[in-house]
Amino acid sequence: MRSSNYQHVTLQDVARLAGVSAKTVSRVVNHQGEISEDTRKRVQSTIDQLGYRPNILARSLVSQRTNSLGVVTSGLEYYGPSHTLAGIEQQSYDLGYSLLFSLLPKPDANNIAPILDPFISRRVDGIIWAVPEIGQNRAWIQPGLVEKLPPIVFLSMAERPGLSIVAIDNKSGGAQATQHLVDLGRRCIGLITGPMDWWEASERFSGWKETLQRNNLDHSALLTVEGDWSAAGGNRCMRELLDRRPDIDAVFASNDQMALGALGVLHQLGRRIPEDIAIAGFDNIPESACFWPPLTTIQHQLFDAGSRSVQILQQLIEGKQATRNLAPTDPILLSTKLIIRASSVGFS
Amino acid sequence: MRSSNYQHVTLQDVARLAGVSAKTVSRVVNHQGEISEDTRKRVQSTIDQLGYRPNILARSLVSQRTNSLGVVTSGLEYYGPSHTLAGIEQQSYDLGYSLLFSLLPKPDANNIAPILDPFISRRVDGIIWAVPEIGQNRAWIQPGLVEKLPPIVFLSMAERPGLSIVAIDNKSGGAQATQHLVDLGRRCIGLITGPMDWWEASERFSGWKETLQRNNLDHSALLTVEGDWSAAGGNRCMRELLDRRPDIDAVFASNDQMALGALGVLHQLGRRIPEDIAIAGFDNIPESACFWPPLTTIQHQLFDAGSRSVQILQQLIEGKQATRNLAPTDPILLSTKLIIRASSVGFS
DNA sequence: TTGTAGGCGTTATCAA
C-alpha cells in the first residue's frame, strides 16, 4: 500500500532550516531588496531542497490581487465556444492569469447569483462572460449592477452602452456568404438559420436578408427555416425548404453542421451540388473542407475574440487599480472571411 | 463616464454594522453553533444589505481546504476532451468543487513543473490529468513523485500500478467495430489509425488486429495507414489504402473525422458505400449520423469518464483527510457500444 | 543586509 505524505512547506519552514527570518526568504522568493549573495544562495538551496511553493492564497490576502480570471461559458462541445476558450486561455497564460471556470449546462440561465458568487468569493480580478446571447439571458444586466461587479467583458452579444464587448461581425459574415451566392447567379436563395433567439443567428439572418433586399431578390419568410445548429436539424430544414420552394437554387446555412445535414438530403434525393443547388455554411470547421463536396463557408476569428477579451479585461483591471475608476472600452467587432469551395462553385 | 466602486465587504464590516462580534457573523454565515433567532435575523439582514460574500481565500487559509480542483487538459476543440471536460465540470459542481484549468497548447508537454506549480501554489485539493497519453508524455511520472503531489487521477492512459486511472476501453471498441465488419462478410478490412504514439490509437489498432487474427483474416501492415485524426488526413489515408490494396472491401477509421475524409474520397472515385466498401468510425460525434451515408461507429462514455474521475478524486481527497494515507483505486475501464448505420449495412 | 511588528479575512478554541 502506497501512502502519500503530501505536506505544504511554508516560508517559516524554509526560514527555520536556513537559519534566517521569514522575511529574508520572502525577499529571495520575490527577488526584492538587497540580499547578500551568500544568504541568497543558502536560502535558495533550502527552498529547492524542501520543494517550497508560495501559498498564493495567503499572498492574495495581502496583495488584494489573485491574478485569476473567472470565465463563464457554455456548450464547450461546440466549435465556437471551445475555440474562443482556447484564445482566452492562451492570452491569460501569457499575461499570467489563472482561469476559474463556470460552465453553464443551459446557456439561457438568467439567475446569475449562483454563477458569480463563487467567482466573487474567490476574488477573481475580472470576469469574462462568454455565454452566447440568447433570448433574455442578458436581462440580469441591470444599470448599476455591473458597477458592483469586478471588471467584466462580454463576448458575442449586441452592442450595449456601458459594457465592454468583443464580438464577431456575424451580420457581415452572413452578407458575404449570401452575396457570393448572388454573384454566382443564384436567384432563389434559401436560409437555414440557427435558433432565432440567438443573437448570432439573428445577425446572420440580417446579413442574408439585407443582401437579398439590396439585390432585389426574394427574401420572403418562405425562404427561411429555423434549425437548431445540428446536422440533424439541417437535414430537416433542407427537406422543408425543398418542399416549400422546389425552384430553390442555393442555400445559406448558418453553420457548417446544418450545411452538412443539408448536403445529406440533397445526396439522398440525387440533386447535384452545386449545379442544381449551391450551398454555403458558416464557421469553417476543419471538417468542412472534407465534406462532399467541400463546403464554401465563412471563417471567423474565434481565437482572437477570446484573446482580445482578455487583453481588454486586463486594461480594465489595471485601470481600476490605478484610478479606482473604470470606463468600458469601445465594442470590438471582428471581421469574417469568405472561404470558397466546391459546394458553391463546383470543381474546376 | 461610468465608474466602478467595486469594493469587498468583510466580516468585520458586517459585525460593526450589526453591533456583534466577527465570530457571531461567521456563525451565521456557516450555520454553526447556537444563535438566538433575534441576532441571527439581524445579522442576516445586514449581510444582505451590504452584499457580503465570504472571502474563500481567507477561509481556505485556516481550513487548509480550497474546494478547488486543478484540471490539466489539451485540445478542447476536439470531441473527446471537451466532452470529458463536461463530465468533470458537472460532477465537480455537484460535489461543490471549483475548477482551475491548465490547457496545454501541445499535449506532449513533458516539463510539468510550470503546469503543476500554479495548482500547488493555489492549493488545489486534487488534480485531474486529462491529457491523452502520447509518446513519452507520461515519463514525468516517476516513482516517489506522485506521492509528493496532491491527490491525482489520470484519464485515458494505460494501466499503471500505483496510479488512479479512468479510461475508455478503446481496444474492445476497436474490436467491436472490426468484428462487425467481419460479420458482414468483409474479408479485406483496412485500418486508418490515429497517430500510433497515442495510447488511444494504439489500443484501437490492437482491437482491429486481434480481431482479424482471431478470424484468420489478413492483418498485414499493408492494411494499416496512419492518419492524424483529421478529416484531411483520413482523405489521404483512404487514397493510400486504395492504392495499396485495390481489393479492399471495408475500412475501420479510428475516429469519425477520418471516416468522413475517407467517405469523401470514395464519393469522388464513384465507389458505392457500403456495396463496394463498408466504413466504420469511432466516437459517434453528432454529425456522424448525418454523414452520407450515415456512419457506423463506436460510442463511448466520455462524459462518464469525466464524472467518474471526479468521484474518485474526491475519495482520494477524503481518504487523505481522514488518515493522511492514500491508496490509489483500481483502474476503471469504461465500455463502448457499436452504433450500426448505413455506411456498413446500407439502407434497408 | 537583515529582522520585527502588524495586518490581510476568516475560523477554532476557550472563556464569559
Next chain:
DNA sequence: TTGATAACGCCTACAA
C-alpha cells in the same frame, strides 16, 4: 448565546 484571542501564510512598513 456570545465574544476575545490566536492562528493560517504571506507581505508591507519600519527598525536595527
